[in-house]
Amino acid sequence: xxxxxxxxxxxxxxxxxxxxxxxxxxxxxxxxxxxxxxxxxxxxxxxxxxxxxxxxxxxxxxxxxxxxxxxxxxxxxxxxxxxxxxxxxxxxxxxxxxxxxxxxxxxxxxxxxxxxxxxxxxxxxxxxxxxxxxxxxxxxxxxxxxxxxxxxxxxxxxxxxxxxxxxxxxxxxxxxxxxxxxxxxxxxxxxxxxxxxxxxxxxxxxxxxxxxxxxxxxxxxxxxxxxxxxxxxxxxxxxxxxxxxxxxxxxxxxxxxxxxxxxxxxxxxxxxxxxxxxxxxxxxxxxxxxxxxxxxxxxxxxxxxxxxxxxxxxxxxx
Amino acid sequence: xxxxxxxxxxxxxxxxxxxxxxxxxxxxxxxxxxxxxxxxxxxxxxxxxxxxxxxxxxxxxxxxxxxxxxxxxxxxxxxxxxxxxxxxxxxxxxxxxxxxxxxxxxxxxxxxxxxxxxxxxxxxxxxxxxxxxxxxxxxxxxxxxxxxxxxxxxxxxxxxxxxxxxxxxxxxxxxxxxxxxxxxxxxxxxxxxxxxxxxxxxxxxxxxxxxxxxxxxxxxxxxxxxxxxxxxxxxxxxxxxxxxxxxxxxxxxxxxxxxxxx
Numbered sequence: 001x002x003x004x005x006x007x008x009x010x011x012x013x014x015x016x017x018x019x020x021x022x023x024x025x026x027x028x029x030x031x032x033x034x035x036x037x038x039x040x041x042x043x044x045x046x047x048x049x050x051x052x053x054x055x056x057x058x059x060x061x062x063x064x065x066x067x068x069x070x071x072x073x074x075x076x077x078x079x080x081x082x083x084x085x086x087x088x089x090x091x092x093x094x095x096x097x098x099x100x101x102x103x104x105x106x107x108x109x110x111x112x113x114x115x116x117x118x119x120x121x122x123x124x125x126x127x128x129x130x131x132x133x134x135x136x137x138x139x140x141x142x143x144x145x146x147x148x149x150x151x152x153x154x155x156x157x158x159x160x161x162x163x164x165x166x167x168x169x170x171x172x173x174x175x176x177x178x179x180x181x182x183x184x185x186x187x188x189x190x191x192x193x194x195x196x197x198x199x200x201x202x203x204x205x206x207x208x209x210x211x212x213x214x215x216x217x218x219x220x221x222x223x224x225x226x227x228x229x230x231x232x233x234x235x236x237x238x239x240x241x242x243x244x245x246x247x248x249x250x251x252x253x254x255x256x257x258x259x260x261x262x263x264x265x266x267x268x269x270x271x272x273x274x275x276x277x278x279x280x281x282x283x284x285x286x287x288x289x290x291x292x293x294x295x296x297x298x299x300x301x302x303x304x305x306x307x308x309x310x311x312x313x314x315x316x317x318x
Numbered sequence: 319x320x321x322x323x324x325x326x327x328x329x330x331x332x333x334x335x336x337x338x339x340x341x342x343x344x345x346x347x348x349x350x351x352x353x354x355x356x357x358x359x360x361x362x363x364x365x366x367x368x369x370x371x372x373x374x375x376x377x378x379x380x381x382x383x384x385x386x387x388x389x390x391x392x393x394x395x396x397x398x399x400x401x402x403x404x405x406x407x408x409x410x411x412x413x414x415x416x417x418x419x420x421x422x423x424x425x426x427x428x429x430x431x432x433x434x435x436x437x438x439x440x441x442x443x444x445x446x447x448x449x450x451x452x453x454x455x456x457x458x459x460x461x462x463x464x465x466x467x468x469x470x471x472x473x474x475x476x477x478x479x480x481x482x483x484x485x486x487x488x489x490x491x492x493x494x495x496x497x498x499x500x501x502x503x504x505x506x507x508x509x510x511x512x513x514x515x516x517x518x519x520x521x522x523x524x525x526x527x528x529x530x531x532x533x534x535x536x537x538x539x540x541x542x543x544x545x546x547x548x549x550x551x552x553x554x555x556x557x558x559x560x561x562x563x564x565x566x567x568x569x570x571x572x573x574x575x576x577x578x579x580x
Contacts, residue, residue, distance in 0.1 A: 046415045159433045167428030170416055173405040174476065177377045178429055179398035225417045225460045 009253040017250040022137055026256065029139040030242035032147040033203040034212065036154050038235025040196045041217025042227060043158075043189060046169045050214045051100065052089050052190070055107040056197045057206040059085035061114030064131045069121045075146070078131065078201060081110075082194035090190030134205030136246065136256045143202060150195050157192055165189060166227055203242075204257045211261040212238055219268045222275045237267055327390065330355040330484055330516045331376065333542065336385035338371045345371050346537055349385065351544035355483070358510055358517045358530045362550075363537030364560050369520050372535070372542060373486060376518075377403060390483055398429065402477025402515075406488040408469060413462030418472045421461055422447060425476035447479045450512075451505060467498030474505065484516040485509070491526055499526050506530060525575045551576070 017023055044053050060078040067077025085106070092099065118128045130138070139147075158165070167175040168182040169189075176182040200209050220234035245260030329352050336349035345368035353359055363369050374380040375387055378395020387394050389401065402425075422444050423436055436444075448454045453471040456464055461472065470490060477485055490506075491499045507530055510517055518535075521527055534550045536543055538559055550556070556564040556576060563579040 042415070160431060162433040163424070163428055163430055167424045170421060170424065171408075171476075174403055174425070175428055176379060177398070177401070177403040177405075178425075178480075179378070179395060180429055221415045225415060225420075227416060227420070230415065 011251060011253050014247075014250040018247065022139075023246065023250060025139045025141065025144055026136040026246055027243070029144050029147050030136050030203055030246060030256075030260070031239055032144075032151050033199045034238035034242045035235050036147075036151045036196050036199055037213045038216060038220075038231055038238045039154060039158055040193060041213055041234045041238075042220065042231045043165065043169055044193065044214055045217045045221055047189070049190075049193065050210070051103055053193055053197060053213055054210055055103045055110075056082050056085050056089070056190075056194055057201050057209045058107045058114075059110040060197065060201055061128075061131050061206055062110050062117055064127055065114045065117035065121070068127050069117055074127050074131070075143070075198070075202065079194070079198045082198050082201075083191060085110075086190035086194035087187065090187035130205070131201060132205050132207050133255065134201060134203050134208065134257045136203050136242075136260075137249075139202065147199055147202075150199050154192055154195055157188070161185060161188065204260055208257050208261045211264045212241065215264045215268045216241065219271045222271050237264065241267070328355055329353070329388075330357075330390060331518075332386075332388040332391075334386045334388075336375070336382045336387055336542075338368055338375065338380070339383035340368075340371060340380075344383075344540070346540045346542055347384075349382075349542040351535065351542065353516075353518075353533070353535065353544055355390070355516050356514060357532045358506070358519070358527075360524060360527065360531050360534040360547075360550075361518055361520045361536075362522075362524065362534055362559065367537035368542075369537060370488075372537070373488060373518075373520065376486065377401060399480035400483050402474075402480065402482035402485045404470075404473045404477050404485070404487040404490055406492065406520075408473040413464075413469075414460055416461055417458055418453065418461050418464060418468075419444065419448065419457040421472060422457070422475045422479050425479040444479060447475045450478065450509070451475045465498070466494050467501055470494065470498070470502055471505065474502075474509075478509070478513075478515075482515065484518060486518045486520075488520045489522070490519060491521065491523070503527060503530060528574055528576075553579075 011017065044050055060082045063077035063079070063081025064074040065077075066081075067074045070077075089103070092102075114128070114131070129135075164175070164180045165185050167178075168180050168185050172182050196213065197209065200212050204212050216237035217230070217234040219237055220230035220232075223233055224230050241260045241263040244263045245256050245258075248254070248259045249256035331351075331353040333349040333351050337347035338345040338349075349372075361369050361372065371380055375382055376389055376394055378393070378398075390397065392400075423440065426440055426443060427434070427436060445454070448457045451471045451474050453468065453475055456468050457472075461469065464472065474485070474487075474490075477487075485506075487506075490502055494502065503526055506517060506519075509515060510530070519527060519531075524531070528547075528551070531547045533544065533546045536545070536550060536555075536559055538555075551566050551574065553565055556566070557579075564576055565579040566574060566576050568574050
């Protein structure tokens with residue numbers, strides 16, 4: 001049994017590993033990043049900004065590798081490039097789904113540029129790998145402080161703009177007509193997203209970021225239609241993924257990013273399967289006939305005098 | 319509707335020498351008309367005539383290129399709660415992530431900053447509005463899971479919840495089946511009668527609405543005009559307006575409908 005476990009890299013001293021300072025930093029840092037992801041995820045899903053979030057992370061790559069060339073901290077370059085990308089995407093104003101091609105092209109170019117910068121500097125290949133896949137286990141004390149400050153800023157900002165942001169995310173045309181500054185909120189949200197991406201990239205990396213920033217939120221939304229509850233569930237799933245991922249990585253000496261992503265995706269898959277079976281049942285119960293058919297389950301009898309005007313509906317259209 | 323009366327209460331919309339420009343293109347000009355409060359008004363015109371621009375102008379989203387627009391005596395956008403807006407393709411996005419009831423609540427609180435719980439009074443208002451559009455029964459379901467007709471009721475509730483003086487609906491009957499169309503038309507008639515709210519409807523197919531409408535703003539040859547429905551429902555005018563022969567048919571039962579003439 002033990003030899004079999006050894007084969008997949010089981011480490012008997014995993015408890016000591018978990019108790020070590022670098023693991024403590026990883027746990028605290030990962031938790032803060034997970035909470036921030038949970039906070040942002042709901043809005044990312046509802047605003048259909050998932051692709052933009054993914055692209056932002058890639059735009060950070062040339063920032064990080066370029067920063068190494070210039071001899072400044074990679075995180076700074078990452079943050080600046082993410083924020084720049086966010087401003088551009090936010091200022092364009094329309095939904096990310098409408099500009100797949102522009103976003104995708106920028107994403108590809110940014111990744112290429114990151115690779116180019118990396119090839120110029122001989123020592124930055126570890127930066128490249130860290131940005132692409134994240135490195136929870138190398139989180140420093142300084143990074144922890146940075147994460148905490150960023151998280152506080154995120155919480156404060158989201159708390160401050162919560163209702164208008166929710167309204168403009170759910171129903172932009174009506175929110176705009178009501179006087180909600182929809183465009184300004186879109187720019188602010190993209191900037192906040194850049195902050196969250198900067199954090200999350202350090203934990204799980206550009207390539208795996210989706211699983212921490214978007215997947216738990218999508219899971220939360222499947223479980224409840226209440227926005228704040230969905231955010232809480234999404235944060236809880238993110239935190240769980242990070243903890244389980246780190247614990248398992250201590251046991252089996254497997255990259256934590258992989259395990260974090262596996263847990264988050266696993267939870268999503270289970271909920272998705274349950275939800276899609278469950279929803280069909282709920283739909284049959286709620287709609288004896290499907291929406292759009294001739295007799296929807298609506299209380300037609302509750303209307304006052306439906307007949308006096310009803311005839312209008314059955315006239316031949318012009 | 320318990321708002322203090324003022325001299326502007328009798329005029330819902332007042333356009334003076336208004337023109338609309340999008341990009342560098344003149345969409346329409348010489349908008350001079352007054353729409354009295356309390357009516358059910360259609361906004362009609364061919365595709366690209368500038369109906370949406372006119373709507374956006376009333377909502378304060380597009381400034382007039384020249385001239386002056388007044389909505390109940392005030393600048394557009396000044397009294398955002400005074401207008402309820404039901405856009406086209408309501409809830410085409412994001413409807414899966416929120417309950418219908420919460421969207422109606424956002425119609426009341428969505429403009430306020432900061433995170434905040436709804437007060438008992440706000441909840442009461444939402445309940446009353448949901449009841450007014452017969453939507454209480456399905457208000458706890460996800461918006462995306464509602465039928466087209468149910469969703470349109472929620473859209474109307476969201477627009478009504480701030481107790482507006484005017485309701486603006488953009489193609490409210492598009493993509494609804496005949497039964498749902500009839501129910502929404504009946505609902506609009508009842509809201510108009512019971513709340514005294516002025517209603518402005520953008521619609522391509524006027525037939526289902528003809529029994530309600532008492533006047534129309536129509537965009538003809540690059541100018542907006544306002545006239546009573548009796549003047550608008552005219553073969554020559556409608557044919558000119560849509561650029562295709564249209565005949566108004568009166569049935570022996572006293573009904574009336576428009577159709578394209580062969």
